[in-house]
Amino acid sequence: MKAKNPATRKNTVSAALRSFGAFLNRGATPYILSGVLLVLGTVLVYLSPRSIPAFLLFAVASSLAYFLDMKKPVKLGLAVLIAVIIVPILGARNIFYLEVIFQIAVFSALALGLNIVVGFSGLLNFGYMAFYAVGAYLWGFFGSQQPYLLHEIPGTAPMGTPFFLAPDWFYLFIFLGVIAAAIVGLILGLPVLRVRGDYLAVITLGFGEIIRQLANNLDKPLNLTNGPQGITPIQRPTLPKELLAFFNRLFQPLVGHEVTVNQFYNIMFYLIAVVVVVLVIIVTTRFEDSKIGRAWAAIREDELAATAMGIPANKLKLGAFAVGASFAGAMGVLMAASRTFVSPDSFSFLQSVSILTMVILGGIGSIPGVIIGAAVVIILNLQVLQNFSLFLAQLRQSEAVIPLINFHWKDLSNQLDPSKYQRLVFGIILILMMIYRPAGILPAARRKRELKAAGDDDDAAPDSTPKKGKGAGRG
Amino acid sequence: MTMPRRTRRRRRERGLAVAKPALILETTDVVKRFGGLTAVNKMSFSMEAGRIYSIIGPNGAGKTTFFNALSGLNKPEEGSISFEGRRIDGMVPEKITLLHMARTFQNIRLFGGMTVVENIMVGAYTRLHQNAVQTVLRTAAFKAEEARAEHRAEELMEYVGLKGVGNELAGSLPYGAQRRVEIARAMASEPRLLLLDEPTAGMNPAETEDATALFRRLRDELGITILLIEHDMRVVMNISERISVMDYGEKIAEGEPREIAANPKVIEAYLGRGAAGGGAAAIAAGSSGAGATT
Numbered sequence: 039m040k041a042k043n044p045a046t047r048k049n050t051v052s053a054a055l056r057s058f059g060a061f062l063n064r065g066a067t068p069y070i071l072s073g074v075l076l077v078l079g080t081v082l083v084y085l086s087p088r089s090i091p092a093f094l095l096f097a098v099a100s101s102l103a104y105f106l107d108m109k110k111p112v113k114l115g116l117a118v119l120i121a122v123i124i125v126p127i128l129g130a131r132n133i134f135y136l137e138v139i140f141q142i143a144v145f146s147a148l149a150l151g152l153n154i155v156v157g158f159s160g161l162l163n164f165g166y167m168a169f170y171a172v173g174a175y176l177w178g179f180f181g182s183q184q185p186y187l188l189h190e191i192p193g194t195a196p197m198g199t200p201f202f203l204a205p206d207w208f209y210l211f212i213f214l215g216v217i218a219a220a221i222v223g224l225i226l227g228l229p230v231l232r233v234r235g236d237y238l239a240v241i242t243l244g245f246g247e248i249i250r251q252l253a254n255n256l257d258k259p260l261n262l263t264n265g266p267q268g269i270t271p272i273q274r275p276t277l278p279k280e281l282l283a284f285f286n287r288l289f290q291p292l293v294g295h296e297v298t299v300n301q302f303y304n305i306m307f308y309l310i311a312v313v314v315v316v317l318v319i320i321v322t323t324r325f326e327d328s329k330i331g332r333a334w335a336a337i338r339e340d341e342l343a344a345t346a347m348g349i350p351a352n353k354l355k356l357g358a359f360a361v362g363a364s365f366a367g368a369m370g371v372l373m374a375a376s377r378t379f380v381s382p383d384s385f386s387f388l389q390s391v392s393i394l395t396m397v398i399l400g401g402i403g404s405i406p407g408v409i410i411g412a413a414v415v416i417i418l419n420l421q422v423l424q425n426f427s428l429f430l431a432q433l434r435q436s437e438a439v440i441p442l443i444n445f446h447w448k449d450l451s452n453q454l455d456p457s458k459y460q461r462l463v464f465g466i467i468l469i470l471m472m473i474y475r476p477a478g479i480l481p482a483a484r485r486k487r488e489l490k491a492a493g494d495d496d497d498a499a500p501d502s503t504p505k506k507g508k509g510a511g512r513g
Numbered sequence: 514m515t516m517p518r519r520t521r522r523r524r525r526e527r528g529l530a531v532a533k534p535a536l537i538l539e540t541t542d543v544v545k546r547f548g549g550l551t552a553v554n555k556m557s558f559s560m561e562a563g564r565i566y567s568i569i570g571p572n573g574a575g576k577t578t579f580f581n582a583l584s585g586l587n588k589p590e591e592g593s594i595s596f597e598g599r600r601i602d603g604m605v606p607e608k609i610t611l612l613h614m615a616r617t618f619q620n621i622r623l624f625g626g627m628t629v630v631e632n633i634m635v636g637a638y639t640r641l642h643q644n645a646v647q648t649v650l651r652t653a654a655f656k657a658e659e660a661r662a663e664h665r666a667e668e669l670m671e672y673v674g675l676k677g678v679g680n681e682l683a684g685s686l687p688y689g690a691q692r693r694v695e696i697a698r699a700m701a702s703e704p705r706l707l708l709l710d711e712p713t714a715g716m717n718p719a720e721t722e723d724a725t726a727l728f729r730r731l732r733d734e735l736g737i738t739i740l741l742i743e744h745d746m747r748v749v750m751n752i753s754e755r756i757s758v759m760d761y762g763e764k765i766a767e768g769e770p771r772e773i774a775a776n777p778k779v780i781e782a783y784l785g786r787g788a789a790g791g792g793a794a795a796i797a798a799g800s801s802g803a804g805a806t807t
Contacts, residue, residue, distance in 0.1 A: 321649050328648040328659070329634075329641045332627070336635045339624035346584055346618070348610025348639035348702060357645070484628045489667055489679040 068106035072116065075099035080124055087132035090425055096128075097417065104406065121312050126285075126305045130293040136304050138420050140376070143311035144369050145412040147318045149396040150405065151365030154322065156394065157403035157482065158331060159358040160338030161230060162239040164390055165246025169363035171253060171385040172222045173215035173370020178269040178380040179262065181208060192257045192265045205273040212314070212371050219367020220360040222249075227359035231352045234341075246390050253382040268381025272374050274303060307376040314372065318365050322405055325361065327485060334358055388461075395464055399471055401478025410479050418467075419460065427455050535597075537562040537706055537738050538583070543592035543602070545578050545762075552578040553589070554762035560740060560755075562705070565732055567741045567749045569773075570759035571782055576742045577619055579759070580708050584616045585609040596706065610639045615704035617695045619711045619742070625684025629675065629694050632683045633666035636701030669697040673727060689720040696727070706738045707731065713748050721745060725752050750774065758782065 062068060079096030086092055103116040129136030152166045179185065183199040190196070229241045257265030282302045290296055297305075325331045333354050336344035345351050374380045392415060400411020433447040440447070471478070538560040545553040553575040560566050568576050582589045583596075585606040594602040601609050615636070624632050641662055647655040670679060673693040678686060683694055692712060699707060709728070713721045725748055731737045743749045749756060749770070756773045758766040760782040766773060773779055 324649055324651055325645075328655070329638060329643050329662075330645060330648055332631055332635050333638055335627055335631070336624045336638075339626050340622050342586065343618065343622035343624065344635070345606050346586060346610075346616055346622075347636050347698065348607045349635070350605070350607045484626070484631060484680075484682065486628075486680045487630055487663060489630065489663075 063107035068108050069112065072099065072102045072106055072108070075102060076116070076120070076124075080128065083128050083135070084131065087128070087135070090421055093135060093138075093421065094417075097413065101410070101413075122309070126308070127289055127292050129305060129308065130289065130297050130301060133301055133304055136308055138416060140304065140308045140311055141420065142413045142416045143308065143315045144373060145393065145396060145416055146409045147311075147315050147365050147369045148393050149400070149408045149412045150315075150318050150322050151362040152393050153362075153397050153403065153405070153408045154325070154334075154365075155358050155362040156397055157408070158326065158338065159334040159355060161355060161358065162235070162242070163359075163362075164239050164243035164387070164394070165226065165249070166242075166362070166366060166393055167385040167387075167390040168226065168246045168249035169219040169223055169366035170370040170373070170389075171249050171380075171382075172219045172363075173367035173372075174374040174380045174384070175253060175263060175269075175370075176215050176218050176367070177208065177211045177371040177374045178272050180211065181205070181273045181375065182269050182271060184262070184264065184269055187264070188260045188262070190261055192261060192267050201273055203273075205276050208273065208275040208371070208375050212310075212368050215367035215371035216364040217367070219370065220364040222367075223359040223361075223363025224356055226363070227356040230355045230359065243387065243390075246385075246387060250382050250385050250387075253385065263382075266382060268379055268383075270379040272378045272380065274375050274378060275306075277303060277306060303376075307372065311369075311372060314368050318368075319405065319409075321361075326405070330354065330357065392464070395468060399468065399478060401480040401482055403482035404478060404480050407478050407480030407482065414479070415464070418463070423460055423463065430455065535562045536560065536595075537597055538740070539595045540583070541593050543579070543582055543589045543594060545575070545582055545587065545589045551762050553582065556592070556759070556762070556764055558757060558764065560706075560738065562738050563732065563736055564754050565728065565739045565741070565752055567743050567753035567756045568759060569743060569746075569749055569756060574759040574782075575762035576759050577710055578762075580616060580710055580742060583708060584614065607639065610702050613703055613705040614708070615699035615702045615706075616708035617692075617699050617710055617712060619714065621688075621691045621695055623683040623691055623694055623698070625682065627683060628680050629670065629683050629686070630663060630666045630679040632694055633669055633697045633701045634662050636698035637662050637665065637703075639702055666697070666701060669700050670694075673697045673700070674723065689716055689723075692716065692720075692724065693727070696731075700731075704737060706740065709739060709741045709743075711742050711744060713743065713745050721748060724748075728752060 062071060075095070076099040079092065079099040082089065082092035083096045100120050103113060103120065108116075125136070125139055129139065148166070148170060151169070152163060155161050155163045155166070180203050181201070183195060183201055185202040186199050187195050226242065226245050230238060233241060253263045254266050256263040263269065277299060282297065282299060285302065285305075286296055325334075333344065333349045336347065336349060337351050337354060341351055373384075396411040396415045397408050398411070399414060400409065401407025430450065434450050436447060438447045439445065475481075536559050538558070540556055540558045543553055543556040543558075544551065556575075556579055558568075558579075568579065570576050578587070581587045582602070583594060585601070585604050585608070588603050592602065593600055596609070596612055596614055599612065601612065601614075624635060627635070641658055643655045643658055667679060670676065673696050675690060675693050675697070678690065683691065686694065696707075696709070696712070712728070713724050716724060728739055728741070729752065732739055741749070741753065743753075753770060756766075756768065756770055757764050758773060758776070758779045765782060766776045766779050768776070
């Protein structure tokens with residue numbers, strides 16, 4: 039009886055949520071709601087580009103377009119409108135937002151790739167950043183002067199060294215990044231054939247570290263990576279002047295100022311990232327709902343049974359590693375070009391962990407969940423916590439005093455700066471999530487098929503054992 | 514060993530050879546060791562197509578290990594296994610499944626977090642030909658194959674007596690239904706030989722009866738050869754046309770149910786020396802029930 043209580047409470051909560059959802063999804067409500075919220079969010083962000091609540095409102099309004107029950111063309115139209123028109127304009131007004139959204143896109147792709155390995159196939163991987171590094175260093179090497187500096191000591195590049203490739207090779211290298219990372223994924227996948235579970239986690243951890251150390255130390259005997267200094271400058275693809283002029287002509291009145299080349303680069307990289315993410319989402323969903331995706335899930339659920347069903351588990355695990363890695367490879371190339379800089383520091387173990395955090399937080403194995411997870415972590419990281427530290431810093435500089443305990447804000451220790459305990463905040467969030475919502479913000483759900491026999495329970499199985507509540511699986 | 518008349522007739526109708534009963538499975542001197550323990554010792558066993566045979570034996574006799582060797586989950590150290598005249602010892606499970614052999618597990622091993630239909634579709638893995646490129650491009654061939662696989666999974670669900678649970682998570686089904694899903698999943702790989710490892714364990718008498726009827730239908734209607742490991746003597750005596758008894762990894766007896774029920778070695782293996790008298794009665798009780806139905 040005692041044990042039943044929390045369950046029933048959870049049920050009432052989910053029932054309430056469901057009826058609230060039903061209320062939101064009635065008739066024209068979803069269209070009006072998302073329309074109003076979107077306009078409101080856009081206007082607010084437009085008017086006060088620095089306000090966090092305005093940005094959060096905008097973020098919620100955008101994601102509502104996905105969650106509300108609307109016709110598919112409407113949803114798609116809204117998504118395109120938001121991604122291609124609204125975000126670039128708002129981003130041009132406050133380039134910081136564009137950076138946030140760009141990072142959300144990049145990390146969504148990374149988290150989706152990791153999700154294939156960890157979420158779909160159940161193989162713990164702590165070295166995922168290695169694949170990102172492979173992509174980044176691939177373009178970092180070929181897209182810079184590095185191939186001419188093989189025999190130079192890091193930091194002593196002679197003046198006037200030409201770039202190795204023309205900048206527009208970048209587009210080809212996105213695909214090469216996919217291939218290179220997939221190959222490295224296969225290599226890392228090889229230990230999978232021998233070890234399982236915890237051991238695999240340790241091996242991937244080691245592998246991630248190996249790649250980082252290679253990047254750190256491959257400045258001798260041949261200077262491939264320029265060592266700890268990293269490679270810079272890395273070329274960005276050329277930007278058609280006409281396009282910038284066109285954008286300015288069209289949107290300058292809205293943006294309020296002329297968009298510079300650098301700002302427009304940000305918009306361009308953001309758009310490329312969006313294209314890559316859309317492709318990644320399509321590929322991931324299609325894999326999930328196929329023989330291969332089912333085999334991955336079967337391996338995750340029970341490897342022995344999967345093997346007995348004739349599934350070549352090793353081949354599929356290697357495949358999962360390769361596909362997961364390939365997304366990171368593409369994003370690595372993109373990131374190297376957008377930053378014009380790569381260094382080993384960007385690929386630390388902590389980065390791998392934070393991508394894992396996105397996957398777990400959002401909902402392991404759930405595609406929309408993982409994207410939400412990436413968004414939450416990035417927004418928390420870049421916006422909420424940073425602004426909170428800013429706020430504390432301002433308080434510290436002010437003469438404000440907390441009345442009752444007579445605490446002067448200026449005495450506040452530097453150690454209490456939120457950016458210093460970001461990881462702590464994440465840790466706490468993760469612990470709470472694991473306790474109260476272990477399946478993540480948006481838990482993975484198996485696709486419900488339209489089966490001819492589904493629903494009519496009257497002449498069910500001859501054993502006619504009462505079925506557990508139909509909703510059991512849907513929770 | 515002649516074929517049952519029914520089987521012969523059906524085989525003739527399907528244009529298959531009836532002249533000499535074909536051995537679907539033949540093992541000679543199969544040995545499987547785990548460290549110092551010989552789990553299966555010199556196991557020689559053969560089975561004709563279209564029959565229902567059982568392997569019985571006390572716990573730890575090596576029955577499941579023998580099944581694992583047949584289905585390729587572990588490699589026997591010695592001996593040979595032939596399936597439809599082809600050597601399969603040392604083959605990976607994928608190959609063996611492709612050759613039309615399938616199995617179920619003693620402790621149900623469904624993919625609990627996947628829906629029932631998906632479970633069955635996983636069973637069809639080796640029969641689907643879609644590749645990664647087709648998957649990503651969602652070609653017409655891919656879609657058609659997926660639709661076929663789904664349709665087939667539904668048919669199998671219906672065949673094993675499950676309806677309206679296709680979208681349920683397999684792990685949320687009651688026990689008896691899970692057993693059925695496991696059989697449907699094995700069926701999805703289009704087996705000609707089906708290995709069932711204690712398929713009625715944990716079932717109540719009514720469920721057991723339904724399950725036994727299902728096994729018969731699989732053989733009679735679909736012509737699938739069935740090899741069972743079973744502890745429930747009623748099931749064994751009722752359904753099997755021939756029984757092999759294993760103890761300490763060896764085959765200690767083989768014969769028709771009646772012979773096995775009266776075999777003192779078998780009784781000894783089950784109940785220990787000295788209890789032979791009472792044991793004979795217990796096993797005979799099972800076989801008398803069988804006598805009525807066969």
